[in-house]
Amino acid sequence: MNTNKQTAILVTHAFLEIGGKHVVVSPGSRNAPLITSFQKENIELHPVVDERSAGFIALGVAIATSEPVGLICTSGTALLNYSPAIAEAYYLGVPLIVLSADRPEESINQGIGQTIDQQNVFSNFQKSFLQLPKQLLTQKDFKNWNQKVLDCLSNSIDKDSGPVHINLPFEEPLYDTEKEKYKLADRKAILTAPNNFLLSSEQQEKLKASQKTLILCGMLKEDAALSELLQKLSNVPSVSILAEHTSNQSAAISIQTIDRVLELIQDDLKPQLVITLGENIISKKIKSFISNSDCSHWHISPSGVSRNTFGKLEQSIEAEAKQFLQRVVELKSKLQKSTYSNNWKNIDSIAEERHKQFISSCAYSDLSVFSKIIQTLPFNCHIQSGNSSVVRYFQLFKNIPFKSFHANRGTSGIDGSTSTAVGFSLIKSELTLLVTGDLSFMYDSNGLWNNLITPNLRIIIVNNGGGGIFRIIPGPQTVKNFETYFEGKHSMNFKGIVTNLGLEYHAAENYDELVNKLDSFYELSSVAKVMEVKTPHEVNDEVLKHYFNFIKTGKHEEVA
CATH class of the missing domain: 3.40.50.1220 (TPP-binding domain)
Structure with missing residues (x-):
């Protein structure tokens, strides 16, 4: 027995045909036919309540597997919460398959709850969109729509890969089941024609x-x-x-x-x-x-x-x-x-020598913290980097012993780094280390509010009390109330958030504490670990400016 909503069955089989194995599901009622159908197949379903986090977790899974990953949500604003992750996937070229449940078209804009116009909501950030009918009445209907669905999903994995969206209106009742009515054609592998490239x-x-x-x-x-x-x-x-x-x-x-x-x-x-x-x-x-x-x-x-x-x-x-x-x-x-x-x-050799000289006597700051993190990294770990200043600090160091390195540089936002790392670590058996800033972690802490957190995940929060990038780039500090409107200055401590989520919490507020805590931070554990490293926001930018000046001139300056 399966759902009696034939469009849900059709989409499920098409997803399998393009090689889909993972779907991130957010709870609801309208999407019950999709959940029923997907559970009948050999597909891993990963439940995540917050759709914004779900979108980025799916992104992390897709990056880790190099395969299309599905997203299933109910109707209404649930769908809109995928938007940041869909935009990121679009500019990264990552195949996400959005399957949104909806009310029938005659219910749209009629004052009915949890109902919006869902058609083409990602029009600027999708490779393809398909609106399905609310029901399929004949084998011919089923066959014709099967081809349309396959064409839509195939657009996610072609050479210009990216997200696609299929909207499925369902009438109530939503939980009824029956034997599958219509026969699917034999599945055929989707082959990509070889490109015999030659230089002109x-x-x-x-x-x-x-x-x-x-x-x-x-x-x-x-x-x-x-x-x-x-x-x-x-x-x-x-x-x-x-x-x-x-x-x-x-x-x-x-x-x-x-x-x-x-x-x-x-x-x-x-x-x-x-x-x-x-x-x-x-x-x-x-x-x-x-x-x-x-x-x-x-x-x-x-x-x-x-x-x-x-x-x-x-x-x-x-x-x-x-x-x-x-x-x-x-x-x-x-x-x-x-x-x-x-x-x-x-x-490059001159810059490397001067880099080593500066780091050897560097004041405690974001720069010295990154140096120590990189020195102590376990071999062959996967690095997930936050954006803004975090990913730029990483670029100052060479010979980092990572197995892979990823940052959400499609749109370069700070909003989904944690969730992406959660999705990535769900797939990889090796250690996954997320290094993120304080604002980014705070913004995406819901990414840890699920049952998908694996013991091989490590998170280091570089807490410099705000958006440190705005002290580095020229301009923001010339504006009145800079700390309030640009830096987002705060005195937040993340221990409560981390422990409430059931994760192991560590903290360091100076270089010696950092060195001591890193010794055991990467050791095997039964739960994921989070380390909060506090750095002096009033010193970080000065250290970095002096660093670049030393690289250029080979001469030290005093840090105020």
Whole structure:
């Protein structure tokens, strides 16, 4: 026996056909037919009450599995709470499948409770939308709508992947069951046609002519084959490879600490050709550097999407990063023999030496805290980074021993980092470490209000009493009431929240306490652990400013 709502059964089978295995479900009544149908299949259902958290938990699961993940909710504003996560998934290219229960269309705008117009509510942030009828009356109806549903869901996993939304109106009663009426066609695997990418003759000539080629890696999944290709190009004299941690590439094949290296940059290192792989570059400095260079920009992506990040875009090339790099490797012997790569490596070495000198005597601050966290990281853990200043501090350190590194850089908001880490750790057996800021943690603490929290999750909250980024960037401090309206200054302590959620709480308020607590923080435990590290908000920005000045000049300044 199954639900008597045939559209729910149809959607369930289509979800299986595209490879779906996980669905995050939020409670309600209108979505009962979907819950009934999905429970009949070999699909893992993860219950999360708060739909905003549910959306980001599904995002974390999808990132960890590289598979489409479903979201099921009831009617009304429940659906709207998915919005931040759907926007993030859209700009990250992550396949989320939103399945929203609804009232029949004749009930919309008639003063009936828990009812809104749900059609196309994510119109700016979805790859596809489908409104289903309230019932299917014949086998022919079932067959026709089955194809439409499959087409919609398939849009989530094509080369331009992302979220899709199917809205399902259900009439009452909602809990009745019956034998399945209609026969589904045999399931067929969805095959992606191979893309036999070749460089054009013009592209080959431009690559061969360039004395200064800069390959810049943004957000990418960990991929050994891609790393191997980058390794082969890393010793080409005319090619320099820069990679942020979100690219999941190692320091052995790239310069990872872009912001500090750019403190020493010279005009002769401005590129002639910039090749970007992946999306959403974090560093504002590299964006400015390239924007002010006389260069051409090629952006490589599976969908061929245009990303004119630097105002220099010449070509958007439709190819997988590996396909493109394989063709460049084939040209390796014909590329220029300049000093470009060595020049970059030389200033990277100077920046690294000065970094070590500064850190060795650094005052207690956000910077020294990140240094110690990175020094004590267990090998092969998964790092989930908060946004704002957190992800930028990580970019100042190289050789971080992570297995994977992720930050929600699609929209770069602070609102779902905790929930994303919860979803990710649900899938991965290795340790997952979330490093987050105080405002971000406070904003998303509901991400820990569920039964999905695994013992392999660790969270470090860097509590600097507000939005520390607004003390770093120029401008906000010139505005009246800066601490109130920009920094969000507070004196919050998170012990109560953490212990009420049943998690293990630790705290550090100075360097010695941090060192002592980190010794045991990563040890196995029966519950997840959270460490709150308090840092001096009035010192953090000064330390960072002096750090960059030392990288640039090699001279120390006194911290006030």
